Amino acid sequence: xxxxxxxxxxxxxxxxxxxxxxxxxxxxxxxxxxxxxxxxxxxxxxxxxxxxxxxxxxxxxxxxxxxxxxxxxxxxxxxxxxxxxxxxxxxxxxxxxxxxxxxxxxxxxxxxxxxxxxxxxxxxxxxxxxxxxxxxxxxxxxxxxxxxxxxxxxxxxxxxxxxxxxxxxxxxxxxxxxxxxxxxxxxxxxxxxxxxxxxxxxxxxxxxxxxxxxxxxxxxxxxxxxxxxxxxxxxxxxxxxxxxxxxxxxxxxxxxxxxxxxxxxxxxxxxxxxxxxxxxxxxxxxxxxxxxxxxxxxxxxxxxxxxxxxxxxxxxxxxxxxxxxxxxxxxxxxxxxxxxxxxxxxxxxxxxxxxxxxxxx
Amino acid sequence: xxxxxxxxxxxxxxxxxxxxxxxxxxxxxxxxxxxxxxxxxxxxxxxxxxxxxxxxxxxxxxxxxxxxxxxxxxxxxxxxxxxxxxxxxxxxxxxxxxxxxxxxxxxxxxxxxxxxxxxxxxxxxxxxxxxxxxxxxxxxxxxxxxxxxxxxxxxxxxxxxxxxxxxxxxxxxxxxxxxxxxxxxxxxxxxxxxxxxxxxxxxxxxxxxxxxxxxxxxxxxxx
Numbered sequence: 001x002x003x004x005x006x007x008x009x010x011x012x013x014x015x016x017x018x019x020x021x022x023x024x025x026x027x028x029x030x031x032x033x034x035x036x037x038x039x040x041x042x043x044x045x046x047x048x049x050x051x052x053x054x055x056x057x058x059x060x061x062x063x064x065x066x067x068x069x070x071x072x073x074x075x076x077x078x079x080x081x082x083x084x085x086x087x088x089x090x091x092x093x094x095x096x097x098x099x100x101x102x103x104x105x106x107x108x109x110x111x112x113x114x115x116x117x118x119x120x121x122x123x124x125x126x127x128x129x130x131x132x133x134x135x136x137x138x139x140x141x142x143x144x145x146x147x148x149x150x151x152x153x154x155x156x157x158x159x160x161x162x163x164x165x166x167x168x169x170x171x172x173x174x175x176x177x178x179x180x181x182x183x184x185x186x187x188x189x190x191x192x193x194x195x196x197x198x199x200x201x202x203x204x205x206x207x208x209x210x211x212x213x214x215x216x217x218x219x220x221x222x223x224x225x226x227x228x229x230x231x232x233x234x235x236x237x238x239x240x241x242x243x244x245x246x247x248x249x250x251x252x253x254x255x256x257x258x259x260x261x262x263x264x265x266x267x268x269x270x271x272x273x274x275x276x277x278x279x280x281x282x283x284x285x286x287x288x289x290x291x292x293x294x295x296x297x298x299x300x301x302x303x304x305x306x307x308x309x310x311x312x313x314x315x316x317x318x319x320x321x322x323x324x325x326x327x328x329x330x331x332x333x334x335x336x337x338x339x340x341x342x343x344x345x346x347x348x349x350x351x352x353x354x355x356x357x358x359x360x361x
Numbered sequence: 362x363x364x365x366x367x368x369x370x371x372x373x374x375x376x377x378x379x380x381x382x383x384x385x386x387x388x389x390x391x392x393x394x395x396x397x398x399x400x401x402x403x404x405x406x407x408x409x410x411x412x413x414x415x416x417x418x419x420x421x422x423x424x425x426x427x428x429x430x431x432x433x434x435x436x437x438x439x440x441x442x443x444x445x446x447x448x449x450x451x452x453x454x455x456x457x458x459x460x461x462x463x464x465x466x467x468x469x470x471x472x473x474x475x476x477x478x479x480x481x482x483x484x485x486x487x488x489x490x491x492x493x494x495x496x497x498x499x500x501x502x503x504x505x506x507x508x509x510x511x512x513x514x515x516x517x518x519x520x521x522x523x524x525x526x527x528x529x530x531x532x533x534x535x536x537x538x539x540x541x542x543x544x545x546x547x548x549x550x551x552x553x554x555x556x557x558x559x560x561x562x563x564x565x566x567x568x569x570x571x572x573x574x575x576x577x578x579x580x581x582x583x584x
Contacts, residue, residue: 046480072483085481089499098495099485148486 001057003152003184005039007049012038013208014049020201025178025185027195027216030205030231036188037082039205040154043186044079045072056151078145078183079154083161084137086129092116092140093125099147112147118180119143120173135166139173146181153183159194171197192232196220204231221277226360229275235327236276242357244268251355255320258296259352266357273358278313278329280354284347286338295349300326302344307332314340316348362555365532366540371563373448373536374516377455378509381463384456385508389467390497404468411461415521422454422526446528451536454526455516462511470504471497503575510571514564 006017014035020026028036041047043054045061048069054062061070078099087095096112103111116122119139121132129137138158145153155174159167175198178185189195195202196216203213212219212228223229229237240251242260249260251274266272284297300316303325312335316326328348330340340346388407392400410418426444427433436444444450474497482492498505520538527534529543537560544553 044480044484046483072480073486073488077484079481079484081477081481083475083477085475085477085484087478087481087496087500090495098482098487101486101488101491144481144485 001059001151003043003054003056003186005043005052005054007039007042007052007054007062009038009042009047009049009052009208014038014042015208016205016210018203018210018213020184020186020203022184023182024201025174025187025199026201026203027199028186028188028203028205029190029192029195030211031190033207034205035208036190036205037156038208040079040156040186040188043075043152044077044154045070045075076148076151077154078148078150078152080138080141080145080156080158082157084129084141084158086137086141086144088129091126091128092121092132092136092143095129095140096144096147099144102148112143115143115147116140118146118177133166134162135170138162138166138170142173142177146177146183149181150183153185155185155187157188157190159189159191174198192220204228206231222356223275224359226273226358229273229356229358234275234277235325236278236281237273237358238275238324238326239271239273241271242266242268251357253321254318254324256296256298256318258298258350258355260355260357261352273360275356275358276350276354278327280351281326281328282349282351283328283330283334283338283340284349286346296352296355297347297349298326299345299347302340302342302346304342305335305340307335312340316346362552362559363535363537363540363544366535366537366556367559367563369448369532369534370517370536370538370560373451373455374513376452377459377516378512380452381456381459381512382505382509385460385463385467385512386498386501386505389464389469389504389508390471390501392464392468393471407464408461410458415458415519416525418458419454419522419525422457422522426450426453426526445526446530446534448527448533451523451527451534454522455519458519458522459512459515462515463508466504466507466511467501468504470501470507473504474500502578506571506575506578510567513567517560517564517567 001022003020005020008015012035028039030036038047042049049062049064051064052062053060053065060068061075062068087098090098093109093112093116096115097108100108100111113122113125116125119142121136121139121143124132124136129140132140159170162170187199199216201213202216202219204211204219206227211231212224220232223232223234226237238253240253240258242249242251249266251258251260299319303315303317305312305314310332312330312332314328314335316328318324318326392404423445424430425432428437428443428445433444444453478496482496487495518538520542523534523536524539529535529539537556541553541556544556
């Protein structure tokens with residue numbers, strides 16, 4: 001059952017209408033203040049939106065038109081907040097048992113122990129939260145959130161207060177728990193890499209509005225608007241003018257004419273924004289120049305390059321466009337084999353399929 | 362040594378505690394959580410007994426509890442005795458005078474409970490009552506303890522308001538603080554000294570006990 005969320009709220013501003021697929025991990029990504037946490041809190045019932053409807057399948061949690069709002073405690077959710085919100089005076093076991101008040105008192109401890117084991121924190125039953133490491137606290141919070149067998153698991157930047165190695169382990173645990181229990185997971189994060197690793201769906205949020213949402217791969221590689229491209233931190237953001245001739249769309253970008261994908265829905269004559277992922281910019285081998293008409297060859301000069309681990313990011317100045325910087329990302333050995341260096345002339349291909357026209361300015 | 366006066370003071374302190382601590386928990390928790398614009402005004406009102414001279418508080422209480430006031434009149438009709446210059450009147454006065462000593466530590470204690478913890482209780486499916494008993498009250502426990510100790514000790518030592526509202530009727534309104542003053546006026550320094558020492562010991566034991574309890578609480582947190 002999908003979780004449908006249609007809400008409007010004033011402070012913090014929220015205005016969105018989205019259908020979140022059941023049983024998937026959905027990452028909600030956006031800059032600080034974009035309303036990510038507020039969205040989660042509205043779904044949990046911790047804030048009451050000015051108007052809207054939230055429903056899991058046919059089960060309405062909020063329907064302001066009917067003046068109805070289920071209290072948080074009656075919504076089948078698990079919530080892990082940024083600092084976990086563990087009860088500081090209760091042991092790990094008692095923290096989890098607090099989520100099990102619907103069970104007879106005699107069964108709670110055993111079930112709580114099972115939840116702790118599921119979250120890989122067995123044996124720490126009697127520890128207080130402050131006696132646990134950050135990673136252990138996160139696991140206890142996860143065990144507590146999962147104890148009620150929630151249909152929707154809400155995670156608010158749950159990995160932000162643990163160190164890198166713990167974070168990697170917790171990623172695996174989340175994937176494992178999700179595979180085992182299959183709740184719908186809403187993961188708030190500002191880390192795109194984290195979203196790409198964990199989520200099957202991605203929802204880009206800005207100023208309380210959804211900029212784009214869909215399958216993670218699609219959103220990451222094919223933003224539809226300039227705003228989405230900016231949120232995804234895509235460096236190659238340019239403008240060109242589109243013309244259509246014999247059913248083929250082409251774009252004029254400075255002195256260059258680039259063929260566009262067949263199904264480009266941009267009005268001829270319109271100035272349009274476009275982007276291309278740095279990994280999709282194809283560097284021509286120095287010993288073998290470009291073949292074919294459709295490969296959109298562009299000559300450029302290397303302005304500078306930076307090596308990041310096994311990757312090299314080169315900024316290129318395309319011929320005739322002294323102010324543009326085309327980012328190219330290649331592996332280190334490719335850069336070395338082609339002798340990439342500052343000031344060197346290269347040819348790259350901007351393949352038609354890799355060019356993504358964007359709506360908006 | 363006026364044992365009646367000591368017993369009376371202890372009884373007054375016990376009644377004040379029994380009435381004020383539950384009320385203080387409700388009021389302190391409300392003040393800690395409310396977003397009402399009236400909050401600063403209500404906070405000022407609860408702090409008022411702290412800054413007013415006891416004679417001013419005592420005067421207004423005397424007016425409010427007197428036979429001409431609606432409260433005094435109603436009390437006299439129901440119980441057949443006046444509220445002013447009675448033990449019951451003293452309890453009412455003591456509760457009002459001690460409001461800041463009870464409400465302020467409780468408000469601070471409830472306000473110190475992180476928002477996230479409070480919300481986590483809701484997300485765990487706890488009812489309001491369960492969340493209050495299992496989460497909020499245990500976390501506010503040091504505040505409850507300090508409210509109780511401050512109220513108890515302050516009631517034992519209250520002088521001005523008690524004299525204004527209760528007079529000095531032996532066995533009814535003559536608390537140990539009044540009895541000490543009475544003995545000093547009569548140049549009976551031995552009796553005054555004994556009672557002063559008794560008050561000092563009781564107060565010390567009360568405060569020490571609160572420290573012991575609070576220490577034990579910190580240790581028991583480990584369970």
